[in-house]
Amino acid sequence: MDILGKRKIWYTISIIVIVIGLLFLLINGLNLGIDFNGGTLIEFSFSENVTAEQVRDVLERIEIAADSKIQQAESAGEHGVIIRTKTLESEEIVAIDNAIKDKFKSAEMLRSEMVGPTIGRELRINALLAIIAASIAIVAYISFRFEFRFAAVSIIALMHDVLITIGIFAILGREINTPFVAAILTIIGYSINDTIVIFDRIRENMKLMHKVPFIKQANTAVVDTLPRSINTSITTLITILAIYFFGGASIQTFMLALFIGMFAGTYSSIFVASPLLVTWQEKISR
Amino acid sequence: MRYKQKRRIKLIIILAIIAFAAFLYLQHGINLGLDLQGGAHIVLQAQPTEEREINDTVMSGIVNVIERRVNQLGLTEPLIQRQGSNRIIVELPAVDNPNEAINTIGRTAMLTFKNSQGEVLMTGEAIKDARADHDQYGRPVVSFTLTEEGSEKFADITRQYIGKKIGIYLDNEQLTNPTVQAVIEERGQITGYESIQEAREDAVLIREGALPVPVEVIETRTVGPTLGEISIQKSIRAGLLGLLLVAIYMIFYYRFPGVLAAVILAIYGLILMGTMAGLQATLTLPGIAGLILSIGMAVDANIIIFERIKDELKSGKTLRAAIDAGFKRAYTTIIDANVTTIMTALILAYFTSGTVRGFAVTLGIGIIVSMFTAFFVTRNIIDIFAGSKLLRENKSFGVRKG
Numbered sequence: 001m002d003i004l005g006k007r008k009i010w011y012t013i014s015i016i017v018i019v020i021g022l023l024f025l026l027i028n029g030l031n032l033g034i035d036f037n038g039g040t041l042i043e044f045s046f047s048e049n050v051t052a053e054q055v056r057d058v059l060e061r062i063e064i065a066a067d068s069k070i071q072q073a074e075s076a077g078e079h080g081v082i083i084r085t086k087t088l089e090s091e092e093i094v095a096i097d098n099a100i101k102d103k104f105k106s107a108e109m110l111r112s113e114m115v116g117p118t119i120g121r122e123l124r125i126n127a128l129l130a131i132i133a134a135s136i137a138i139v140a141y142i143s144f145r146f147e148f149r150f151a152a153v154s155i156i157a158l159m160h161d162v163l164i165t166i167g168i169f170a171i172l173g174r175e176i177n178t179p180f181v182a183a184i185l186t187i188i189g190y191s192i193n194d195t196i197v198i199f200d201r202i203r204e205n206m207k208l209m210h211k212v213p214f215i216k217q218a219n220t221a222v223v224d225t226l227p228r229s230i231n232t233s234i235t236t237l238i239t240i241l242a243i244y245f246f247g248g249a250s251i252q253t254f255m256l257a258l259f260i261g262m263f264a265g266t267y268s269s270i271f272v273a274s275p276l277l278v279t280w281q282e283k284i285s286r
Numbered sequence: 287m288r289y290k291q292k293r294r295i296k297l298i299i300i301l302a303i304i305a306f307a308a309f310l311y312l313q314h315g316i317n318l319g320l321d322l323q324g325g326a327h328i329v330l331q332a333q334p335t336e337e338r339e340i341n342d343t344v345m346s347g348i349v350n351v352i353e354r355r356v357n358q359l360g361l362t363e364p365l366i367q368r369q370g371s372n373r374i375i376v377e378l379p380a381v382d383n384p385n386e387a388i389n390t391i392g393r394t395a396m397l398t399f400k401n402s403q404g405e406v407l408m409t410g411e412a413i414k415d416a417r418a419d420h421d422q423y424g425r426p427v428v429s430f431t432l433t434e435e436g437s438e439k440f441a442d443i444t445r446q447y448i449g450k451k452i453g454i455y456l457d458n459e460q461l462t463n464p465t466v467q468a469v470i471e472e473r474g475q476i477t478g479y480e481s482i483q484e485a486r487e488d489a490v491l492i493r494e495g496a497l498p499v500p501v502e503v504i505e506t507r508t509v510g511p512t513l514g515e516i517s518i519q520k521s522i523r524a525g526l527l528g529l530l531l532v533a534i535y536m537i538f539y540y541r542f543p544g545v546l547a548a549v550i551l552a553i554y555g556l557i558l559m560g561t562m563a564g565l566q567a568t569l570t571l572p573g574i575a576g577l578i579l580s581i582g583m584a585v586d587a588n589i590i591i592f593e594r595i596k597d598e599l600k601s602g603k604t605l606r607a608a609i610d611a612g613f614k615r616a617y618t619t620i621i622d623a624n625v626t627t628i629m630t631a632l633i634l635a636y637f638t639s640g641t642v643r644g645f646a647v648t649l650g651i652g653i654i655v656s657m658f659t660a661f662f663v664t665r666n667i668i669d670i671f672a673g674s675k676l677l678r679e680n681k682s683f684g685v686r687k688g
Contacts, residue, residue, distance in 0.1 A: 043513075045512070089389075089503075090385045090386075090388040090389040090392065090503060090506060091389050093385040093506075094383075094385045094386050094389060097385060108510060108512060109508075109510055110509070110510050110512060110513040111507070111508060111509045111510060111513055112384070112385060112506070112508045113506070113507045113508075114503070114505065114506045114507075115504075115505050116502070116503075116504035116505060118331070118504055119329070119504055119505045126637045126638065127637075129637055130633055130634055130636075130637035130638070133633045133636075133637070134629065134633045134634075137626075137629045137630075137633065138626050138629065138630075141625060141626055141629065142626070145622055178638070178640075178641075178642050179572055179641075179642065179645075181638070181642065182572055182634060182638070182642045182645050182646070185630050185633070185634045185646075186576075186579065186630070186649065188630055189626060189627035189629075189630035189631065189649075190627065192623075192626040192627070192630075193583075193586075193623040193624065193626060193627050194623075196619075196622050196623045196626065197590065197619055197623050200618065200619045200622055200623075201619075204615075224597070225593075227593055227596075228586075228589050228590055228593045231535075231539060231589045231593075232582075232585070232586040232589050232590075234535060235532045235535055235536070235582060235585045235586070235589070236579075236582035236585075236586070238528060238531045238532055239525075239528035239529070239531070239532060239578050239579070239581060239582055240528075240578075240579075240582075241528075242524050242525075242527045242531060243521065243524040243525065243528060243575060243578055245524070246520060246523055246524035246527060247520050247521045247524035247525075247574075247575075248516060248517055248520035248521065248524075250321075250513075250571060251521070251571060251572070251574075251575055254572060254575055255575065258575075258579070
């Protein structure tokens with residue numbers, strides 16, 4: 001099986017997906033949730049069907065957060081409504097809670113989240129710092145255990161996975177909160193993990209098959225580790241899908257990000273990272 | 287005979303590990319995060335005033351007052367902790383009316399007695415005790431008693447203001463504005479409440495004292511008990527389903543070794559629970575996701591080992607030799623692959639807080655336990671079965687002879 005010989009095809013596929021994602025990112029931007037922008041989110045459940053309009057009527061009557069985004073949701077298996085609005089005082093949240101419970105007897109407040117603008121800014125900075133710190137640590141470790149070019153290529157593969165995940169979220173317009181940051185960092189960890197297993201085999205082949213050209217060493221490594229790559233990604237993706245469908249609404253976004261990222265991660269280890277090593281080798285030997 | 291003896295020892299070691307993990311789990315149980323058991327997470331930030339800047343003394347003062355207020359809620363294991371130079375994190379597990387509690391906790395609660403010109407005559411510091419009560423007309427009131435010093439001062443004030451109004455304010459909000467009828471020394475009442483509940487809340491604030499500086503509530507997250515329970519049930523069901531599917535896949539692909547892998551996964555799950563319990567780590571909803579993800583990593587370690595053994599078998603080695611060589615070569619791969627993930631988990635734990643940190647911690651613990659399981663449990667279990675016919679079967683480890 002000649003995977004690395006067709007590397008231009010793989011590069012093209014990746015570039016197309018990333019470019020489409022970036023276009024959506026530039027046009028639509030990301031749907032940042034209250035964790036990043038600050039604001040309040042309150043979720044109620046009811047045993048009867050309650051419409052967004054009915055909830056808005058209540059908010060208008062008490063003159064709190066009447067301009068909220070109100071959305072019907074089926075999160076707790078019952079009828080639910082999610083209210084999103086600007087940063088509120090806890091007094092105001094109590095007032096909304098009381099007013100809703102007065103109007104709808106079966107109402108229960110499932111959760112409330114209030115994030116001030118300072119916290120949102122800090123989260124954005126910390127998320128960025130965490131990603132930069134993780135990348136530096138990974139480059140250092142791989143340069144130490146392998147060679148610098150392996151490190152450089154893994155970082156490109158990792159950016160590839162992160163860009164694809166963010167791009168698809170921009171396309172889908174799904175809301176992004178703190179768990180998304182955790183998902184991105186997990187993807188970084190997984191992507192590197194996956195890439196290293198193949199690099200480990202390339203490193204081994206460079207010793208065992210030192211007479212053949214590098215592209216051959218690398219291709220053999222990729223093909224030999226293919227069963228592992230496929231089995232591991234299938235077992236991981238099975239568990240992610242199981243949680244996505246049966247784990248409840250609160251972790252769906254998180255699982256969706258993991259699914260996209262892990263899929264991209266498996267793809268990039270086979271079709272981006274190893275081919276890039278070959279491209280790197282060619283540019284140097286020329 | 288030697289082989290059989292060794293095998294017995296290996297079996298005993300594995301059973302001992304399982305028993306120890308089960309003991310830790312049963313002894314300590316797993317700490318559930320606020321998102322799973324319900325409760326409130328609050329972040330407060332101290333605001334400097336013209337008279338006071340934020341320093342260590344001021345912060346300890348705030349923590350002190352907040353602790354006393356939280357104790358009035360009668361919760362089990364509330365957590366109050368300083369974060370950075372000017373923040374305080376309060377966690378209230380299983381609190382009934384979380385937002386009302388937040389409301390009470392975050393109040394400055396500076397009680398002032400003012401004359402009609404708005405001059406402050408006396409502050410809440412002069413108050414020794416305050417309780418909610420009903421007055422002679424059955425109205426809800428806060429009855430207070432004054433300290434010795436306070437009594438003298440209040441007697442002077444009321445003597446001076448007889449027939450005039452003295453307003454009583456809590457944080458600039460006027461509670462009542464009575465006309466002084468007589469000289470008051472030790473005891474007094476604050477009227478103007480609509481319910482005894484309101485009076486009770488203010489009584490707590492007045493009794494436990496004011497915060498040295500105002501605080502701003504910058505983040506609150508509350509989860510009702512229903513949602514927490516639903517989350518636990520759903521994620522456990524999803525996790526078990528995921529495990530089952532993975533086990534089926536492994537058995538389908540690797541045959542008998544796949545069965546072993548499924549058993550190893552179950553043992554892994556048990557050791558993981560034992561470790562979480564032993565370390566008293568807190569399990570959050572993202573943490574459950576982290577656990578399930580680390581199951582993926584644990585399976586991966588087994589896959590890497592099996593694939594290596596398969597390669598060695600293909601190159602013509604005997605089963606025993608292939609197992610030895612396979613493990614040896616899989617070790618470095620597994621270490622290199624997992625160290626980077628552990629680094630990411632550590633970095634994530636450092637830069638985040640709350641539930642996401644819970645995720646990072648569980649992921650980190652999960653990966654370390656999975657490495658232990660791969661190097662120790664998998665190795666011994668495969669060794670135990672190395673002599674049996676089941677592993678010698680042709681299709682074992684997914685080897686396809688053709």
